[in-house]
Amino acid sequence: xxxxxxxxxxxxxxxxxxDRVERQxxxxxxxxxxxxxxxxxxxxxxxxxxxxxxxxxxQAPRALKSKIMAARNQxxxxxxxxxxxxxxxxxxxxxxxxxxxxxxxxxxxxxxPWAIGVATVLLVSLGGYFAWTYTTRVSEDTLKIQQLxxxxxxxxxxxxxxxxxxxxxxxxxxxxxxDVQRKMNDVIELxxxxxEREVELxxxxxxxxxxxxxxxxxxxxxTLLRQPDAKVVTLAASDMAKGASxxxxxxxxxxxxxxxxxxxxxxxxxTAYQLWAIDQKPVSIGTFHIDAGEMAHLLVKRMPDFxxxxxxxxxLEPAGGRPQPSGPIYLAGQRAF
Amino acid sequence: MDTPTRRATSSIDPALLASIVKxxxxxxxxxxxHSSTLLYTLAFRILGDREEADELLQDVYLxxxxxxxxxxxxxxxxxxxxxxxxxxxxxxxxxxxxxRGQTATMPLxxxxxxxxxxxxxxxFETQADQELRIAVGNAITSLPxxxxxxxxxxxYDGLSHxxxxxxxxxxxxxxxxxxxxxxxxxxxxxxxxxxQGDLG
Numbered sequence: 001x002x003x004x005x006x007x008x009x010x011x012x013x014x015x016x017x018x019d020r021v022e023r024q025x026x027x028x029x030x031x032x033x034x035x036x037x038x039x040x041x042x043x044x045x046x047x048x049x050x051x052x053x054x055x056x057x058x059q060a061p062r063a064l065k066s067k068i069m070a071a072r073n074q075x076x077x078x079x080x081x082x083x084x085x086x087x088x089x090x091x092x093x094x095x096x097x098x099x100x101x102x103x104x105x106x107x108x109x110x111x112x113p114w115a116i117g118v119a120t121v122l123l124v125s126l127g128g129y130f131a132w133t134y135t136t137r138v139s140e141d142t143l144k145i146q147q148l149x150x151x152x153x154x155x156x157x158x159x160x161x162x163x164x165x166x167x168x169x170x171x172x173x174x175x176x177x178x179d180v181q182r183k184m185n186d187v188i189e190l191x192x193x194x195x196e197r198e199v200e201l202x203x204x205x206x207x208x209x210x211x212x213x214x215x216x217x218x219x220x221x222x223t224l225l226r227q228p229d230a231k232v233v234t235l236a237a238s239d240m241a242k243g244a245s246x247x248x249x250x251x252x253x254x255x256x257x258x259x260x261x262x263x264x265x266x267x268x269x270x271t272a273y274q275l276w277a278i279d280q281k282p283v284s285i286g287t288f289h290i291d292a293g294e295m296a297h298l299l300v301k302r303m304p305d306f307x308x309x310x311x312x313x314x315x316l317e318p319a320g321g322r323p324q325p326s327g328p329i330y331l332a333g334q335r336a337f
Numbered sequence: 338m339d340t341p342t343r344r345a346t347s348s349i350d351p352a353l354l355a356s357i358v359k360x361x362x363x364x365x366x367x368x369x370x371h372s373s374t375l376l377y378t379l380a381f382r383i384l385g386d387r388e389e390a391d392e393l394l395q396d397v398y399l400x401x402x403x404x405x406x407x408x409x410x411x412x413x414x415x416x417x418x419x420x421x422x423x424x425x426x427x428x429x430x431x432x433x434x435x436x437r438g439q440t441a442t443m444p445l446x447x448x449x450x451x452x453x454x455x456x457x458x459x460x461f462e463t464q465a466d467q468e469l470r471i472a473v474g475n476a477i478t479s480l481p482x483x484x485x486x487x488x489x490x491x492x493y494d495g496l497s498h499x500x501x502x503x504x505x506x507x508x509x510x511x512x513x514x515x516x517x518x519x520x521x522x523x524x525x526x527x528x529x530x531x532x533q534g535d536l537g
Contacts, residue, residue: 011520012513016428017491017498047523049417050530051492052379052424053347053466054473060377064391065369068398072365 001025001150002157003034010037014044024143028150220300224251224258233312235333241265246314246331250306257285257306259299261314264330266292273330274321275299278311287321310335345465346375349415357405365402372416373398375466376423383427383493393430397423428495469530476526484519487512 001009001022006029012018013026030037224230235246244263250256259275267273267290275285286301303309314331349371356364376397380390400422408418477485490501498516502509 008513008517011517011524012491012498015488015491015516015520016424016495017487017501017513017516019497019499043524043528044520045413046417046530047520047527048492049413049420050469050473050523050527051477051488052375052382052420053469054477055378055382055470057374057470058378058381060373060394061387061391064377064394065366065373068369068395069362069366071395071399072362072402 001029001153003029003154003161006034006154007037007040010040011044014041014048016048024146025150028147029154031147032151032154034154220251220254220256221258221298224249224254227251227253229253231306231335233333233335235259235261235312235314235331237263237331238329240316240328241330244331246333248312248333250303252306255302255304255306257301257303259285259288259301259314260296261288261290261299261331262296264290264297264314266290266294267316270319271316271327272319272321273314274317274325274327275301276313276315276325277303277305277309278313279305279309282313282325284321284323287317287319345463345469346371346416347466347469351408351410351415354405354408354415357402368401368415369398372419375416376419379420379423380427383424383431383495389430393423393427397426400426424492431495472530473527476523479526480519480522481515484515484522487515488519488523491516 006026009018009022009026013023018026026037030041229252231250231252233248233250235248237244237246241264244261244265246259246261246264249258249260251258261273264273272287272289274287276282277285283305285303286299288297288299290297311334312332313325313329315325315329316327317325318327349368353364353368353371357368373394377390377394380393380397381387384390384393397419401419408415412418413421480488486505487501490496490504491498496504498509498512501507502512505512
């Protein structure tokens with residue numbers, strides 16, 4: 001029987017409804033020390049003990065008490081003799097409680113005629129006694145073996161249940177591991193996607209910066225043109241650059257100069273145009289390069305000392321410029337005050 | 338035996354049994370007064386015969402007198418011990434009677450109606466016993482009739498579930514379920530009684 005079956009047999013045991021074999025199996029299980037079945041049995045036996053309280057009471061005959069009291073006062077041997085042979089003993093609800101009441105041994109009394117025959121039947125009696133002892137022991141051993149077998153069966157069932165539980169846990173562990181691996185893969189995938197997005201974002205930022213960089217001068221130039229304090233200096237072409245022209249604008253708010261040049265000749269290799277501010281002596285404002293086919297160029301530079309400067313000029317210098325003008329002048333102009 | 342100072346059957350003092358062990362006849366007399374109505378009621382319910390119930394009660398009380406030293410409080414209250422002893426010996430008689438071919442028990446239709454036929458007060462019981470009788474009676478009558486019948490056939494007629502199934506011509510599983518459900522419901526309903534120390 002499984003533990004579940006044994007557990008379900010407890011209320012039937014307490015009600016006295018189990019067959020002998022089932023009763024023995026449950027008792028063996030109880031002897032094995034199962035606390036839950038012990039507790040349940042105690043409660044169900046309490047229920048069984050309460051059942052007679054629900055009956056309509058019937059008073060025992062008044063004479064019965066005196067009869068019992070009188071019988072009790074008789075010789076114990078006689079008292080035993082009053083007890084009728086109970087026949088087939090009932091031990092339920094449960095030998096569990098009825099261990100208190102082992103089957104009553106038949107009353108024995110030796111009369112004189114029996115005593116006379118004692119000597120002749122002694123050997124037979126001894127033989128019978130040993131046979132009875134042997135039989136009793138065999139019965140007890142058989143009962144113990146049955147109880148042990150039942151306990152063993154119970155333990156085997158428990159082990160089988162534990163193995164099954166273990167198997168289930170192993171399976172769920174394996175499923176969890178697969179799940180964790182899947183989640184790890186998802187995380188790796190997400191990281192990879194994140195890196196791609198970061199690269200894209202960086203690229204977008206660069207594009208945005210480039211767009212912004214191109215936009216700012218245009219916006220500043222638009223602001224400059226709307227600036228009422230803006231200064232304008234016209235630069236005329238020298239003989240070196242016939243047809244060329246230049247306009248220099250100054251924004252006092254930003255303190256930047258804007259040189260817009262048109263039709264300047266292409267810079268020969270290793271050379272660049274250099275803008276000069278000329279007060280007491282020429283000061284370089286910056287250099288720029290005119291490539292082949294470039295018709296116009298805008299140079300923007302910061303120049304805090306514009307107000308002090310009278311003249312401006314553009315000369316062709318070696319690439320990178322020179323501290324002082326060394327090449328031919330291409331554009332030149334003077335501020336009007 | 339029916340005096341105002343009579344102790345409730347459901348709460349017999351274990352010390353009474355301890356006195357009987359020492360041969361105290363007065364204690365034995367008190368034990369009889371406190372328990373005989375319930376035990377006689379039980380014996381009569383099982384055997385269905387007054388004369389045989391008389392004999393059984395003699396057997397039981399004499400056995401108690403001789404073997405009271407074997408009583409162990411750890412295994413139940415005094416009245417639970419006496420009820421178990423009485424029921425066991427009564428079932429023994431019932432089976433011996435069946436072997437002799439005599440009529441076994443009450444007819445089936447009488448079993449359910451036999452208990453708790455009268456919920457009114459009885460002059461032979463204390464108020465505590467009366468309250469307990471009503472509580473147990475109500476708990477039993479609240480069960481479906483089939484469950485009551487199965488439990489009573491086991492408890493009062495000493496029949497195994499196989500015998501009950503054959504007697505009622507019902508599947509064994511059905512009978513087992515009826516007993517289990519009935520006992521389980523009684524356990525829940527009556528738990529209060531033994532938690533208060535009335536029995537257990």
